[in-house]
Amino acid sequence: MGDPAGVGPELCLRLLNRSQKNYTPIVFGDASILKKVSKLLDLPMTSPVVSLGTSVTGPAIIHCPTADLSNIVPGRVQANCGEASVEYCLRAITEMKRATVDGIVTCPINKEAIYNAGYSYPGHTELFAEQFADSKTCMMQYAADIACSFVTTHIGYAEVCDQLTIARIAEVIELTNDALTLIRGTAPKLLVCGLNPHAGENGRFGNGEEELLIVPAVKKVKRQGIDATGPVPADTAFTPQSRERFDGVVCMYHDQGHIPIKMIAFDRAVNVTLGLSAIRTSVDHGTAFDIAWSGKANPGSLFEAVRLAANLSKTGK
Incomplete structure (x- = not known):
């Protein structure tokens, strides 16, 4: 889901509401944040919310409880959001290693927020390389x-x-x-x-x-x-x-x-x-704090990232 205070929640909802033919989207994130954004932007949230480790066969939201996000402010750098965004990745990586998902598509994180949360990763690329020991x-x-x-x-x-x-x-x-x-x-x-x-x-x-x-x-x-x-x-x-x-x-x-x-x-x-022993793609933009939770986020890059990840999973990378 990326940084909860950025455009990630909106993008994930738009992905879940999109007709899927060649892939099954599973969102790792905070269900309460997605519900807030869903209500705020009048975006349907019909996919089931399940806990980690639950087997799913269709689009779903896997709730990943992390730091308290009840009082976060959209569009701001916050350490608890940085912690949450890293934890979503780590839990998706765990499922990737268990072969319960075929690829990971990441929404944007904020580097200052993850530094403030105590992590030293410069970005997703370095996090994934470390976790897969590549x-x-x-x-x-x-x-x-x-x-x-x-x-x-x-x-x-x-x-x-x-x-x-x-x-x-x-x-x-x-x-x-x-x-x-x-x-x-x-x-x-x-x-x-x-x-x-x-x-x-x-x-x-x-x-x-x-x-x-x-x-x-x-x-x-x-x-x-x-x-x-x-x-x-x-x-x-x-x-x-x-x-x-x-x-x-x-x-x-x-x-x-x-x-x-x-x-x-x-x-x-x-x-x-590239070179990762897993399929990982991402949007090619940042958290866009200036338009977070506003309904203005363009999901085009996310849709393309999902399409490419799905195609790579079929070729065996």
């Missing part, structure tokens, strides 16, 4: 007409260079190639962004990250048969012409890919954790 993972943002993955994600710019290695860059290219091959049915053509302006301009900008790290990584994966080109200047990687020629972009840091994908496919893009 060391080789990365984030990918995906839509039908654009896809980009990230070598680094939730760290400050000053830390990015320290996290770039030949092995890590090659690993993310490999994960991206495998994922897009699975999703689209054919091996993709990938662009790999440089780190610096103009991809370093042959060493004039930066500290040689392109020449010392990115070029060797691209050469390594090409020897494995992966169709990768780069490093290329990031400011041309997402042009219409590039998107016609290439199927995915590998980015060196968070905003290098998040800005263009939100400009191009804000309500259609999906967050996917």
Whole structure:
């Protein structure tokens, strides 16, 4: 359900009220919050509410009691909401490990709220990687007409260079190639962004990250048969012409890919954790506190995330 004070409860209700053909939605969250939002927004809440461990055969709400949420204020950062949002994930992960669910789709959490609750996860990607003990993972943002993955994600710019290695860059290219091959049915053509302006301009900008790290990584994966080109200047990687020629972009840091994908496919893009020994997708937006519990949340990204998770579960990931 994500952060109870964000748009997650509304999105979950809209999902439960949507006609389902290829999947069965099960919401892990707080039933009392969903009831409040249902009444406030006049959204039907007809799915049964059951306790953890209950076997279900149709759409359902699994009530996950956590911290007291009776007095939460929608649209604000609150530690008890941060605690609840993490607990919903952990309980869904438990069911995933028991094979009672086929995939997990996460609604947005607020990082400040989960920090205030005592957790150190920078985001969902890191939480899931830890819980499934998977060391080789990365984030990918995906839509039908654009896809980009990230070598680094939730760290400050000053830390990015320290996290770039030949092995890590090659690993993310490999994960991206495998994922897009699975999703689209054919091996993709990938662009790999440089780190610096103009991809370093042959060493004039930066500290040689392109020449010392990115070029060797691209050469390594090409020897494995992966169709990768780069490093290329990031400011041309997402042009219409590039998107016609290439199927995915590998980015060196968070905003290098998040800005263009939100400009191009804000309500259609999906967050996917690659390399995870489980299926996990997510909406490609935040808690949207400014419109929480208002009836204005666009469920498009959630619907796409559910659709992709359902498709991946059929292919065995």
